[in-house]
Amino acid sequence: MRRIETSAPTRIDLAGGTIDIWPLYLFHPGAQTLNAAISIRAHAQIEGRTDSRIVIRSIDTGATVEADHWSDLRDERQLRLLSLLVHFFEVAGITLTTTSESPAGAGIAGSSALNVAVCAALADWKRVHYEPEALLHIAQNIEAQTISVPTGLQDYRPALYGGIAALELDVDGIRRLPLDVDPSELERRIVLCYTGEPRNSGTNNWDITKKHIDGDSHVFQCFERIRDTAIEMRQALTRGDWDAVGLAIAEEWANRKRLAPGVTTAAIDNLIERARAAGATAAKVCGAGPPDANAAIREALTAAGARLLDYRIERHGLARG
Numbered sequence: 001m002r003r004i005e006t007s008a009p010t011r012i013d014l015a016g017g018t019i020d021i022w023p024l025y026l027f028h029p030g031a032q033t034l035n036a037a038i039s040i041r042a043h044a045q046i047e048g049r050t051d052s053r054i055v056i057r058s059i060d061t062g063a064t065v066e067a068d069h070w071s072d073l074r075d076e077r078q079l080r081l082l083s084l085l086v087h088f089f090e091v092a093g094i095t096l097t098t099t100s101e102s103p104a105g106a107g108i109a110g111s112s113a114l115n116v117a118v119c120a121a122l123a124d125w126k127r128v129h130y131e132p133e134a135l136l137h138i139a140q141n142i143e144a145q146t147i148s149v150p151t152g153l154q155d156y157r158p159a160l161y162g163g164i165a166a167l168e169l170d171v172d173g174i175r176r177l178p179l180d181v182d183p184s185e186l187e188r189r190i191v192l193c194y195t196g197e198p199r200n201s202g203t204n205n206w207d208i209t210k211k212h213i214d215g216d217s218h219v220f221q222c223f224e225r226i227r228d229t230a231i232e233m234r235q236a237l238t239r240g241d242w243d244a245v246g247l248a249i250a251e252e253w254a255n256r257k258r259l260a261p262g263v264t265t266a267a268i269d270n271l272i273e274r275a276r277a278a279g280a281t282a283a284k285v286c287g288a289g290p291p292d293a294n295a296a297i298r299e300a301l302t303a304a305g306a307r308l309l310d311y312r313i314e315r316h317g318l319a320r321g
Contacts, residue, residue, distance in 0.1 A: 002048040004124050005321055008117040009037040009314040010101075010108040011158035012190065014237075015252050016167075016230035018259070019223055020152040021209055025169035027220070028227045033167045034179070034234055036186060037158035037314040042100040042114035044121040049093045056082045059099035081115060081146040088142060089122040096121075103194045103307070112155035115139040120318055132160055149206035162317035166234055181237050183313035189242060191275070191297045193306040195267050208259050218258070225255040246281030253284035274300040 016033030102110035236244035
C-alpha cells in the first residue's frame with residue numbers, strides 16, 4: 001500500500017512579525033521579518049486505502065473526520081485546515097494522519113508548519129509538482145480561508161526552507177535572503193518556553209490590521225519602529241554583535257506590546273520579569289540572553305510554571321520520507 005510522509009519545522013520569530021501581513025508592509029518601505037527555523041516539527045502521513053473514502057486524523061487533538069468524497073469536506077468545520085487542504089487537492093482513498101511536536105498555540109507557527117507538510121504530502125500523493133513559492137501560496141491562502149482573517153507571509157518560509165533568514169517585503173515581491181549567522185551561537189543565546197496559554201494570533205492580527213487600515217496613527221508609528229528595529233537587528237546578527245541583538249529584541253518587544261492590549265498577558269510579563277532577573281539580556285514571546293546565564297534563566301522559567309521547549313536551529317526545511 002502506498003505511503004507518503006513529510007515534516008516541516010516551526011520557527012522562532014526574531015523581529016518584524018505582523019508587518020508581514022498584506023498589505024501592511026506596503027505602507028512601511030524597508031519592511032522585513034527575521035526568523036529561524038527550529039527542530040520542533042509538524043508531521044503528515046498519507047496512507048492509501050482499499051476503498052475511496054477519506055479519513056483525516058489529528059493525533060494532537062484526537063479528532064477524526066471521515067468523508068465519502070473530497071467535495072463533502074468544503075464545509076467541514078472540524079479539522080478545518082486539513083479538510084480544506086484535502087478538498088483543494090481533490091484526493092480520494094486516503095488516510096491522512098497529522099501530529100505536531102509543538103504545543104497548540106505556542107506561537108512558533110505550528111499550524112503553518114503543519115500546513116506546509118500536508119500541502120507537500122498531498123501534492124506528492126497526486127503526483128503534481130509545484131514550485132516552492134506556488135506551494136506556499138496555496139498554504140497561505142487555505143490558512144486564510146480556515147481562520148477567516150488575513151495571514152502573514154513569513155511563517156511558511158522557514159517551514160519550507162529552514163535556516164536563519166530575512167524576508168524582505170516590497171511592492172515588487174517577497175525576497176527570502178539567508179543570513180550569515182552561526183546557528184550554534186544563536187542557539188546558545190535563546191531559551192524557548194511555552195507559557196501554557198494558547199495564543200490566537202489570527203484574531204489579534206486582524207484587530208491590529210483593521211486599526212492600521214482605518215488610519216490609526218499610533219498603530220502606524222508602532223509598525224514604523226518595528227520595521228526600524230528589524231533592520232537594526234539584522235545588522236547586529238550579521239556582524240555577530242549579540243549585545244546589540246539583545247537590545248533590539250527588547251526594543252522590538254516594547255514596540256509590539258504597544259500595538260494592542262492582547263499582545264502580552266500577566267503570565268508572559270511575569271515570565272519575562274523572572275527571565276531578566278535571572279540574567280536574560282532581553283525577552284519577548286521568544287527571548288535571548290548571554291550563554292552563561294541560560295541555566296539560571298531556564299531554572300527561573302521552570303519555577304514560574306513554564307514548559308521549556310528543547311530545540312536546535314534547523315538548517316533543513318520541508319522533509320520527505
